[in-house]
Amino acid sequence: QVQLVESGGGLVQPGGSLRLSCAASGFTLDSYAIGWFRQAPGKEREGVSCISSGDGTTYYAASVKGRFTISRDNAKNTVYLQMNGLKPVDTGVYYCTTDRVLAAYGCYSLGPGHWGQGTQVSVSS
Numbered sequence: 001q002v003q004l005v006e007s008g009g010g011l012v013q014p015g016g017s018l019r020l021s022c023a024a025s026g027f028t029l030d031s032y033a034i035g036w037f038r039q040a041p042g043k044e045r046e047g048v049s050c051i052s053s054g055d056g057t058t059y060y061a062a063s064v065k066g067r068f069t070i071s072r073d074n075a076k077n078t079v080y081l082q083m084n085g086l087k088p089v090d091t092g093v094y095y096c097t098t099d100r101v102l103a104a105y106g107c108y109s110l111g112p113g114h115w116g117q118g119t120q121v122s123v124s125s
Contacts, residue, residue, distance in 0.1 A: 002025070005117070006096055011124065012086055017085075018086065020094055022116055027111070036049050036081045050070070056072075069081070070082075086121075088124060093118040093119065094121055
């Protein structure tokens, strides 16, 4: 069964850090681009970061550049999103995906259109 499972969300104070994980099963993650989207209450889902297969080209939204880092561990079939310097505006549900929409952010190769169930990140004092 093909599946993406996120973990690592939680409640953190402004300036804090979290590391999100996205574990893939049923397919080999390093064959495809994979990315992170987030959705804040009342707002549309937005692309945060993605990483290509092969050369590992990355994309970061301007709002997170310099604070977030995406990486992949092919041996564990897992992708990570290290989030430092968190701000209240980073609050939302974070999803990992292999959806073809990643091409719009310059991440390739395109794979099956899987989405995880999401993990909640809350940044508040």
